[in-house]
Amino acid sequence: xxxxSIVYRNFKGKYEFFPLSKAEGAELWDRNGKHYIDxxxxxxxxxxxxxxxxxxxxxxxxVKKNVQGLLWxxxxxxxxxxxxxTAALPKELDACVKETGGTESVEVAIKIARTYTNRKxxxxxxxxxxxxxxxxxxxxxxxxxxxxxxxxxxxxxxMPFPNERSGKESFDQFVSELEKLLSKEDVAAVVxxxxxxxxxxxxxxAYPGFLGKVRELTKRFGTLLIVDEVGTGFSRTGKLFGxxxxxxxxxxVVFAKGISNGTVAIGTVVGQSxxxxxxxxxxxxxxxxxxxxxxxxxxxxTLQIHQRDKMWxxxxxxxxxxxxxxxxxxxxxxxxxxxxxxxIGLQFKDAETCAEVRRKAFADGLHVVVGxxxxxxxxxxxxxxxxxxxxxxxxxxxHLGL
Ligand SMILES: Cc1ncc(COP(=O)(O)O)c(C=O)c1O
Numbered sequence: 001x002x003x004x005s006i007v008y009r010n011f012k013g014k015y016e017f018f019p020l021s022k023a024e025g026a027e028l029w030d031r032n033g034k035h036y037i038d039x040x041x042x043x044x045x046x047x048x049x050x051x052x053x054x055x056x057x058x059x060x061x062x063v064k065k066n067v068q069g070l071l072w073x074x075x076x077x078x079x080x081x082x083x084x085x086t087a088a089l090p091k092e093l094d095a096c097v098k099e100t101g102g103t104e105s106v107e108v109a110i111k112i113a114r115t116y117t118n119r120k121x122x123x124x125x126x127x128x129x130x131x132x133x134x135x136x137x138x139x140x141x142x143x144x145x146x147x148x149x150x151x152x153x154x155x156x157x158x159m160p161f162p163n164e165r166s167g168k169e170s171f172d173q174f175v176s177e178l179e180k181l182l183s184k185e186d187v188a189a190v191v192x193x194x195x196x197x198x199x200x201x202x203x204x205x206a207y208p209g210f211l212g213k214v215r216e217l218t219k220r221f222g223t224l225l226i227v228d229e230v231g232t233g234f235s236r237t238g239k240l241f242g243x244x245x246x247x248x249x250x251x252x253v254v255f256a257k258g259i260s261n262g263t264v265a266i267g268t269v270v271g272q273s274x275x276x277x278x279x280x281x282x283x284x285x286x287x288x289x290x291x292x293x294x295x296x297x298x299x300x301x302t303l304q305i306h307q308r309d310k311m312w313x314x315x316x317x318x319x320x321x322x323x324x325x326x327x328x329x330x331x332x333x334x335x336x337x338x339x340x341x342x343x344i345g346l347q348f349k350d351a352e353t354c355a356e357v358r359r360k361a362f363a364d365g366l367h368v369v370v371g372x373x374x375x376x377x378x379x380x381x382x383x384x385x386x387x388x389x390x391x392x393x394x395x396x397x398x399h400l401g402l
Contacts, residue, residue, distance in 0.1 A: 003384075011161050013057070014355075014370070015369065016297050021033075023046075023050035023051055024051055025383060025385075026038050026049060026381045027388070033067040034365065035390055036362075036366065036367040037365060037366050037384075039366060039367060039368040039378050039379065039380045039392055040369050040380075040382060041258075041377070041379050042262055042341070043369070044198060044218045045236050045257045045261070046381055047235060047258040047262055047306075047311070047383075048261045048306070048381065048383055049384075050262070052383075055062045055298050055305070056262045056263060057301075058301035059297055059298050060398075061162075061368060062293055062294045062296075062298075066293045067250050067292060067293055067294050068292055068293065071288065071313050075293045075296070076302065077293045077296045078293060080296070080300055081299050081303075082095075085299075086270065088240060088303060088307065089253065089270055092272055093249070093250075093252075093253060093270045093271055094272060095270070095291075096270050097112075097115070097149050097268060097271075097276065098268065098290035099256075099266070099267040100266060100267055100290050100356040101267040102130070102131055102230035102255075102257060102268075102288050103130065103131025103136050103229075105132075105230075105254045105255070106130045106131055106139070106226075106228060106254055107133055107136060109189070109191070109226045109271075110135050111285070112228075112271065112279040113251075113252070114189075115279040115283050116188075116224065116278050116279065117189070118185060119186050119223075120154075120155040121157070121184070121186055122157075122188055123157055123178075123181065123189070123191070124138070124140055124157070124192070125159055125160070125191075125192055125193075126140070126160050126161060126396055127140065127161060127202060127204075128140040128197055128199040128200065129197075129198075129201075129231075130191065130199065130228055130230075134152050135156060137150070137310065138156035138193050139158070142354065147288070148155075149161075150198050159174070161204055161206065162174040163190075163204045163205070163206065163207070164205050164208065165336070168207070171207035175217070178217055179217055182218065182223050185222055186335045187223045189242065190218050190223055190224075190225055190226070191226040191228060192211070192214065192225075192227060193228050193229075194211050194228075194229060194232055194242030194243050194245065194246075195210050196232065196343060198377075198379075199228075199231055201345065201370070201377045203338055203345025203375060203377055204338070205338050205339065209246065209350075210246075211246045211248045212248055214247045215250065224250075224252065225248075226250060226251065226252045227242070227243055227396070228255070229241055229254060230254060230255060231257065231341075231343070233253075233257070234257075234258035234259060234261075234302065234303075234342050235258075235306050235341070235382055236315060236344075236379065238342075240311075241304060251272065252270065252271035253270050253271070255268050256268075256272070259299050259302065260298035261302045263295075263302075263387070264295040264298045265295060266290075266296070268291070268376050269355040314383075315342045316341055318382070319342040319343075321338070322342070322389070322393065323339065323344060325393050325397065333349055333353060334346055334400055335347050335349050335351075342377040342379060342380060342382055344379070345375045346375065348374045348375070348376070349374070350374055351373040354370050354375065355370060357376065357396075357399045357400065358400045364398075364399075365395060366392050366396055
Protein backbone atom coordinates (compact mmCIF):
# COMPACT_ATOMS: atom_id res chain seq x y z
CA UNK A 1 0.00 0.00 0.00
CA UNK A 2 1.41 3.35 -1.09
CA UNK A 3 -0.27 4.98 1.91
CA UNK A 4 2.03 3.00 4.17
CA SER A 5 5.13 3.68 2.14
CA ILE A 6 8.11 5.05 4.01
CA VAL A 7 8.05 8.18 1.88
CA TYR A 8 4.45 9.01 2.68
CA ARG A 9 4.92 8.35 6.38
CA ASN A 10 7.38 11.26 6.55
CA PHE A 11 4.38 13.51 6.12
CA LYS A 12 1.78 11.56 8.07
CA GLY A 13 0.01 13.77 10.56
CA LYS A 14 1.28 16.87 8.76
CA TYR A 15 -0.55 16.58 5.45
CA GLU A 16 -3.42 14.47 4.19
CA PHE A 17 -2.43 11.65 1.85
CA PHE A 18 -2.94 12.93 -1.69
CA PRO A 19 -3.96 10.24 -4.20
CA LEU A 20 -3.11 12.25 -7.30
CA SER A 21 -5.03 11.47 -10.44
CA LYS A 22 -4.43 14.44 -12.74
CA ALA A 23 -2.22 17.53 -12.76
CA GLU A 24 -2.44 20.34 -15.26
CA GLY A 25 -1.21 23.93 -15.07
CA ALA A 26 -2.07 25.15 -11.58
CA GLU A 27 -4.73 22.51 -10.93
CA LEU A 28 -4.71 19.08 -9.35
CA TRP A 29 -7.38 16.41 -9.07
CA ASP A 30 -7.47 13.52 -6.62
CA ARG A 31 -8.88 10.08 -7.34
CA ASN A 32 -12.29 11.01 -5.95
CA GLY A 33 -12.45 13.70 -8.61
CA LYS A 34 -11.94 16.50 -6.10
CA HIS A 35 -10.34 19.56 -7.66
CA TYR A 36 -7.58 21.65 -6.05
CA ILE A 37 -5.90 24.91 -6.96
CA ASP A 38 -2.19 24.38 -6.49
CA UNK A 39 -0.17 26.84 -4.42
CA UNK A 40 2.91 24.58 -4.13
CA UNK A 41 4.31 23.81 -7.60
CA UNK A 42 5.37 20.53 -5.94
CA UNK A 43 7.66 22.74 -3.79
CA UNK A 44 9.20 24.99 -6.44
CA UNK A 45 9.36 22.34 -9.15
CA UNK A 46 6.58 22.92 -11.68
CA UNK A 47 7.17 26.65 -12.02
CA UNK A 48 5.78 26.59 -15.57
CA UNK A 49 2.71 24.63 -14.54
CA UNK A 50 2.14 20.92 -14.07
CA UNK A 51 2.60 18.90 -17.25
CA UNK A 52 3.60 21.91 -19.27
CA UNK A 53 2.70 20.78 -22.81
CA UNK A 54 5.72 22.36 -24.49
CA UNK A 55 8.18 20.77 -22.07
CA UNK A 56 6.46 17.39 -22.27
CA UNK A 57 6.48 17.57 -26.08
CA UNK A 58 10.22 18.31 -26.08
CA UNK A 59 10.73 15.10 -24.09
CA UNK A 60 8.56 13.11 -26.52
CA UNK A 61 10.61 14.41 -29.46
CA UNK A 62 13.87 13.53 -27.71
CA VAL A 63 12.64 10.01 -26.90
CA LYS A 64 12.42 9.42 -30.66
CA LYS A 65 16.11 10.34 -31.01
CA ASN A 66 18.06 9.11 -27.99
CA VAL A 67 17.36 8.68 -24.29
CA GLN A 68 20.71 7.86 -22.68
CA GLY A 69 24.12 9.50 -22.86
CA LEU A 70 27.62 8.20 -22.23
CA LEU A 71 29.74 8.92 -19.18
CA TRP A 72 32.67 9.43 -21.52
CA UNK A 73 30.89 11.29 -24.31
CA UNK A 74 28.09 13.66 -25.07
CA UNK A 75 24.86 13.80 -27.02
CA UNK A 76 24.08 16.97 -29.07
CA UNK A 77 21.20 17.91 -26.75
CA UNK A 78 23.54 17.79 -23.74
CA UNK A 79 25.89 20.18 -25.49
CA UNK A 80 23.02 22.44 -26.52
CA UNK A 81 21.79 22.58 -22.94
CA UNK A 82 25.23 23.33 -21.48
CA UNK A 83 25.63 26.15 -24.00
CA UNK A 84 22.20 27.62 -23.25
CA UNK A 85 22.53 27.41 -19.47
CA THR A 86 26.02 28.92 -19.30
CA ALA A 87 24.92 31.68 -21.71
CA ALA A 88 22.12 32.59 -19.29
CA LEU A 89 24.62 32.98 -16.42
CA PRO A 90 27.54 35.37 -15.86
CA LYS A 91 30.30 34.57 -18.34
CA GLU A 92 32.69 33.47 -15.58
CA LEU A 93 30.47 30.43 -14.98
CA ASP A 94 31.39 28.47 -18.06
CA ALA A 95 31.23 24.78 -17.16
CA CYS A 96 28.57 22.35 -15.94
CA VAL A 97 28.70 19.07 -14.04
CA LYS A 98 26.08 16.51 -15.12
CA GLU A 99 24.01 15.43 -12.12
CA THR A 100 20.55 14.04 -11.36
CA GLY A 101 19.19 16.31 -8.64
CA GLY A 102 19.78 18.93 -5.97
CA THR A 103 21.33 16.93 -3.14
CA GLU A 104 23.81 15.21 -5.41
CA SER A 105 24.81 18.54 -6.94
CA VAL A 106 25.35 20.18 -3.53
CA GLU A 107 27.57 17.30 -2.44
CA VAL A 108 29.54 17.48 -5.68
CA ALA A 109 30.04 21.22 -5.23
CA ILE A 110 31.56 20.51 -1.81
CA LYS A 111 33.91 17.95 -3.35
CA ILE A 112 34.99 20.46 -5.96
CA ALA A 113 35.58 23.14 -3.33
CA ARG A 114 37.75 20.86 -1.23
CA THR A 115 39.85 19.71 -4.17
CA TYR A 116 40.32 23.23 -5.56
CA THR A 117 41.18 25.00 -2.30
CA ASN A 118 42.97 22.14 -0.55
CA ARG A 119 40.98 23.19 2.52
CA LYS A 120 38.50 21.09 4.53
CA UNK A 121 36.12 23.47 6.27
CA UNK A 122 32.71 24.28 4.83
CA UNK A 123 30.29 26.81 6.31
CA UNK A 124 26.53 26.56 5.84
CA UNK A 125 23.56 28.26 7.50
CA UNK A 126 21.21 26.81 10.11
CA UNK A 127 17.74 25.96 8.90
CA UNK A 128 18.56 26.04 5.22
CA UNK A 129 17.76 22.87 3.33
CA UNK A 130 20.27 21.36 0.91
CA UNK A 131 19.07 17.75 0.76
CA UNK A 132 18.92 14.51 2.71
CA UNK A 133 22.41 13.04 2.35
CA UNK A 134 25.07 13.44 4.98
CA UNK A 135 26.98 16.52 3.84
CA UNK A 136 23.75 18.29 2.88
CA UNK A 137 22.27 17.55 6.29
CA UNK A 138 25.42 18.77 8.02
CA UNK A 139 25.26 22.00 6.02
CA UNK A 140 21.70 22.91 6.83
CA UNK A 141 20.84 21.04 10.00
CA UNK A 142 17.40 19.78 9.25
CA UNK A 143 15.13 20.57 12.19
CA UNK A 144 14.50 17.28 13.94
CA UNK A 145 17.32 15.37 12.25
CA UNK A 146 17.53 12.25 14.40
CA UNK A 147 20.59 11.97 16.59
CA UNK A 148 20.83 8.41 15.33
CA UNK A 149 22.10 9.70 11.99
CA UNK A 150 25.14 11.29 13.60
CA UNK A 151 27.96 11.65 12.90
CA UNK A 152 27.29 13.66 9.76
CA UNK A 153 30.26 14.99 7.77
CA UNK A 154 33.12 16.49 9.76
CA UNK A 155 34.41 20.03 9.20
CA UNK A 156 31.03 21.31 8.09
CA UNK A 157 29.68 23.97 10.45
CA UNK A 158 26.76 26.38 10.43
CA MET A 159 26.05 30.00 11.16
CA PRO A 160 22.66 31.55 11.91
CA PHE A 161 21.01 32.99 8.80
CA PRO A 162 20.97 36.81 9.07
CA ASN A 163 17.24 37.34 8.85
CA GLU A 164 16.32 40.89 7.79
CA ARG A 165 13.70 41.09 10.54
CA SER A 166 16.55 40.90 13.09
CA GLY A 167 17.83 44.27 11.91
CA LYS A 168 21.10 45.97 11.02
CA GLU A 169 22.90 45.43 14.29
CA SER A 170 22.40 41.71 14.07
CA PHE A 171 23.57 41.75 10.44
CA ASP A 172 26.72 43.69 11.35
CA GLN A 173 27.43 41.12 14.02
CA PHE A 174 27.01 38.35 11.46
CA VAL A 175 29.43 40.08 9.09
CA SER A 176 32.12 40.41 11.73
CA GLU A 177 31.68 36.76 12.81
CA LEU A 178 31.97 35.57 9.23
CA GLU A 179 35.00 37.74 8.66
CA LYS A 180 36.65 36.29 11.76
CA LEU A 181 36.00 32.73 10.59
CA LEU A 182 37.14 33.31 7.01
CA SER A 183 40.22 35.29 7.98
CA LYS A 184 41.87 32.09 9.21
CA GLU A 185 42.05 31.21 5.51
CA ASP A 186 41.13 27.58 6.10
CA VAL A 187 37.54 27.56 4.84
CA ALA A 188 37.01 25.88 1.48
CA ALA A 189 33.50 27.18 0.83
CA VAL A 190 30.46 28.99 2.13
CA VAL A 191 27.20 27.44 0.94
CA UNK A 192 23.95 29.38 0.98
CA UNK A 193 20.68 30.06 -0.79
CA UNK A 194 20.76 33.51 -2.42
CA UNK A 195 19.05 35.58 0.25
CA UNK A 196 15.83 33.71 1.03
CA UNK A 197 15.20 30.36 2.71
CA UNK A 198 13.03 28.28 0.40
CA UNK A 199 14.03 24.75 1.32
CA UNK A 200 12.88 24.26 4.90
CA UNK A 201 10.07 26.63 4.39
CA UNK A 202 10.64 29.51 6.77
CA UNK A 203 10.87 31.88 3.76
CA UNK A 204 13.09 34.08 5.92
CA UNK A 205 14.63 36.81 3.79
CA ALA A 206 18.23 37.82 4.45
CA TYR A 207 19.23 41.31 5.45
CA PRO A 208 19.77 43.42 2.29
CA GLY A 209 23.28 43.08 0.95
CA PHE A 210 23.77 39.62 2.52
CA LEU A 211 24.92 37.78 -0.59
CA GLY A 212 27.12 40.65 -1.77
CA LYS A 213 28.83 40.81 1.60
CA VAL A 214 29.40 37.05 1.68
CA ARG A 215 30.86 37.30 -1.83
CA GLU A 216 33.18 40.10 -0.82
CA LEU A 217 34.47 38.27 2.25
CA THR A 218 34.83 34.86 0.59
CA LYS A 219 36.80 36.42 -2.26
CA ARG A 220 39.06 38.30 0.14
CA PHE A 221 40.04 35.13 2.04
CA GLY A 222 40.27 32.61 -0.80
CA THR A 223 37.02 30.81 0.09
CA LEU A 224 34.66 29.66 -2.64
CA LEU A 225 31.04 30.78 -2.65
CA ILE A 226 28.52 28.08 -3.58
CA VAL A 227 24.97 29.30 -4.13
CA ASP A 228 22.17 26.75 -3.93
CA GLU A 229 19.54 27.86 -6.44
CA VAL A 230 17.55 24.64 -6.31
CA GLY A 231 14.55 26.53 -4.92
CA THR A 232 15.20 30.07 -6.14
CA GLY A 233 16.30 29.28 -9.70
CA PHE A 234 14.12 29.58 -12.79
CA SER A 235 12.21 32.78 -12.09
CA ARG A 236 10.72 31.83 -8.75
CA THR A 237 11.92 34.91 -6.88
CA GLY A 238 11.36 37.49 -9.61
CA LYS A 239 14.70 37.05 -11.39
CA LEU A 240 15.69 34.18 -13.67
CA PHE A 241 18.28 33.32 -10.99
CA GLY A 242 18.38 34.49 -7.38
CA UNK A 243 22.01 35.69 -7.67
CA UNK A 244 20.76 38.48 -9.96
CA UNK A 245 19.09 40.27 -7.03
CA UNK A 246 22.49 41.48 -5.87
CA UNK A 247 24.42 40.89 -9.10
CA UNK A 248 26.68 38.44 -7.36
CA UNK A 249 28.92 36.06 -9.29
CA UNK A 250 29.53 33.01 -7.11
CA UNK A 251 32.16 30.38 -7.81
CA UNK A 252 29.51 27.70 -8.22
CA VAL A 253 25.74 27.65 -8.56
CA VAL A 254 23.61 24.57 -7.97
CA PHE A 255 20.36 23.95 -9.85
CA ALA A 256 17.68 21.23 -9.77
CA LYS A 257 13.89 21.15 -9.23
CA GLY A 258 12.54 23.89 -11.56
CA ILE A 259 15.40 23.23 -13.99
CA SER A 260 13.26 20.73 -15.96
CA ASN A 261 9.89 21.80 -14.61
CA GLY A 262 9.62 18.44 -12.91
CA THR A 263 9.52 16.52 -16.19
CA VAL A 264 12.72 14.49 -15.82
CA ALA A 265 15.26 14.32 -12.98
CA ILE A 266 18.28 16.55 -13.53
CA GLY A 267 20.62 18.69 -11.46
CA THR A 268 23.83 20.56 -12.06
CA VAL A 269 26.69 22.56 -10.63
CA VAL A 270 27.72 25.41 -12.88
CA GLY A 271 31.09 27.00 -12.20
CA GLN A 272 34.40 28.01 -13.64
CA SER A 273 36.29 25.37 -15.59
CA UNK A 274 39.53 26.36 -13.85
CA UNK A 275 37.89 25.58 -10.49
CA UNK A 276 36.52 22.25 -11.74
CA UNK A 277 39.83 21.18 -13.31
CA UNK A 278 41.39 19.90 -10.10
CA UNK A 279 38.28 17.89 -9.22
CA UNK A 280 38.43 16.02 -12.51
CA UNK A 281 41.70 14.49 -11.35
CA UNK A 282 41.27 14.44 -7.55
CA UNK A 283 37.58 13.53 -7.25
CA UNK A 284 35.40 11.41 -9.48
CA UNK A 285 32.48 13.46 -10.76
CA UNK A 286 30.30 10.98 -12.53
CA UNK A 287 26.61 10.15 -12.40
CA UNK A 288 25.14 7.53 -14.72
CA UNK A 289 21.78 9.24 -15.11
CA UNK A 290 23.17 12.77 -14.87
CA UNK A 291 21.87 14.86 -17.78
CA UNK A 292 20.21 12.12 -19.80
CA UNK A 293 19.28 13.46 -23.24
CA UNK A 294 15.60 13.43 -22.25
CA UNK A 295 16.35 15.45 -19.11
CA UNK A 296 18.37 17.90 -21.20
CA UNK A 297 15.54 18.23 -23.72
CA UNK A 298 13.18 19.09 -20.86
CA UNK A 299 15.66 21.48 -19.25
CA UNK A 300 16.47 23.25 -22.52
CA UNK A 301 12.80 23.80 -23.33
CA THR A 302 12.16 24.94 -19.75
CA LEU A 303 14.95 27.52 -19.95
CA GLN A 304 13.76 28.70 -23.37
CA ILE A 305 10.23 29.27 -22.08
CA HIS A 306 11.49 31.23 -19.07
CA GLN A 307 13.53 33.43 -21.39
CA ARG A 308 10.89 33.78 -24.12
CA ASP A 309 8.08 34.66 -21.70
CA LYS A 310 10.26 36.60 -19.24
CA MET A 311 8.76 34.48 -16.48
CA TRP A 312 10.71 36.38 -13.82
CA UNK A 313 8.64 39.47 -14.60
CA UNK A 314 5.47 37.44 -14.21
CA UNK A 315 6.74 36.16 -10.85
CA UNK A 316 7.56 39.69 -9.73
CA UNK A 317 4.14 41.07 -10.71
CA UNK A 318 2.01 38.24 -9.38
CA UNK A 319 4.20 38.00 -6.28
CA UNK A 320 3.61 41.68 -5.42
CA UNK A 321 -0.10 41.16 -6.00
CA UNK A 322 -0.20 38.16 -3.62
CA UNK A 323 1.86 39.96 -0.98
CA UNK A 324 -0.39 43.00 -1.08
CA UNK A 325 -3.52 40.88 -0.71
CA UNK A 326 -2.06 38.95 2.22
CA UNK A 327 -0.50 41.93 3.98
CA UNK A 328 -4.00 43.30 4.51
CA UNK A 329 -4.52 40.40 6.94
CA UNK A 330 -1.53 41.08 9.19
CA UNK A 331 -2.83 41.26 12.74
CA UNK A 332 -3.44 38.81 15.56
CA UNK A 333 -3.63 35.66 13.45
CA UNK A 334 -1.19 36.39 10.62
CA UNK A 335 1.85 38.10 12.07
CA UNK A 336 4.12 38.46 9.04
CA UNK A 337 4.12 38.17 5.26
CA UNK A 338 7.50 37.98 3.57
CA UNK A 339 9.17 36.70 0.47
CA UNK A 340 10.49 37.44 -2.97
CA UNK A 341 8.64 37.07 -6.24
CA UNK A 342 6.29 34.11 -5.97
CA UNK A 343 8.10 32.54 -3.01
CA ILE A 344 6.00 33.87 -0.15
CA GLY A 345 5.67 33.02 3.52
CA LEU A 346 2.62 33.65 5.61
CA GLN A 347 3.62 33.49 9.24
CA PHE A 348 0.93 32.72 11.79
CA LYS A 349 0.87 33.47 15.49
CA ASP A 350 1.55 29.79 16.21
CA ALA A 351 1.97 26.39 14.58
CA GLU A 352 -1.52 25.15 15.55
CA THR A 353 -3.24 28.08 13.83
CA CYS A 354 -1.10 27.62 10.75
CA ALA A 355 -1.94 23.91 10.56
CA GLU A 356 -5.63 24.63 11.11
CA VAL A 357 -5.80 27.21 8.31
CA ARG A 358 -3.98 24.85 5.95
CA ARG A 359 -6.38 22.02 6.81
CA LYS A 360 -9.45 24.19 6.22
CA ALA A 361 -8.10 25.62 2.97
CA PHE A 362 -7.25 22.12 1.78
CA ALA A 363 -10.79 20.95 2.54
CA ASP A 364 -12.04 23.84 0.40
CA GLY A 365 -9.81 22.84 -2.53
CA LEU A 366 -6.60 24.81 -2.03
CA HIS A 367 -3.42 22.74 -2.14
CA VAL A 368 -0.96 24.58 0.08
CA VAL A 369 1.82 23.47 2.42
CA VAL A 370 3.17 24.45 5.81
CA GLY A 371 6.87 25.06 5.33
CA UNK A 372 8.09 25.11 8.90
CA UNK A 373 5.89 25.16 11.98
CA UNK A 374 4.08 28.47 11.90
CA UNK A 375 4.89 29.43 8.31
CA UNK A 376 2.70 28.63 5.31
CA UNK A 377 4.77 28.56 2.13
CA UNK A 378 3.01 29.93 -0.92
CA UNK A 379 4.58 29.07 -4.27
CA UNK A 380 1.97 28.72 -7.02
CA UNK A 381 3.02 27.85 -10.55
CA UNK A 382 4.18 31.13 -12.10
CA UNK A 383 1.81 30.45 -14.98
CA UNK A 384 -1.32 30.40 -12.80
CA UNK A 385 -4.17 32.40 -14.35
CA UNK A 386 -5.40 35.52 -12.57
CA UNK A 387 -8.76 33.82 -12.10
CA UNK A 388 -7.33 30.76 -10.35
CA UNK A 389 -4.96 32.91 -8.33
CA UNK A 390 -7.86 35.02 -7.07
CA UNK A 391 -9.94 31.94 -6.37
CA UNK A 392 -7.09 30.36 -4.41
CA UNK A 393 -6.41 33.56 -2.47
CA UNK A 394 -10.14 33.80 -1.79
CA UNK A 395 -10.13 30.33 -0.20
CA UNK A 396 -7.04 31.10 1.84
CA UNK A 397 -8.06 34.53 3.08
CA UNK A 398 -11.55 33.31 4.01
CA HIS A 399 -9.83 31.37 6.83
CA LEU A 400 -7.37 34.01 7.98
CA GLY A 401 -9.79 35.56 10.44
CA LEU A 402 -10.51 32.07 11.83
C1 LIG B 1 17.24 24.68 -1.59
C2 LIG B 1 17.30 23.22 -1.85
N1 LIG B 1 18.49 22.63 -2.03
C3 LIG B 1 18.60 21.32 -2.29
C4 LIG B 1 17.49 20.51 -2.34
C5 LIG B 1 17.64 19.05 -2.61
O1 LIG B 1 17.24 18.76 -3.91
P1 LIG B 1 16.75 17.30 -4.35
O2 LIG B 1 15.51 17.01 -3.60
O3 LIG B 1 16.59 17.40 -5.84
O4 LIG B 1 17.85 16.37 -4.00
C6 LIG B 1 16.22 21.08 -2.18
C7 LIG B 1 15.02 20.23 -2.23
O5 LIG B 1 13.98 20.55 -1.71
C8 LIG B 1 16.12 22.46 -1.93
O6 LIG B 1 14.93 23.05 -1.76
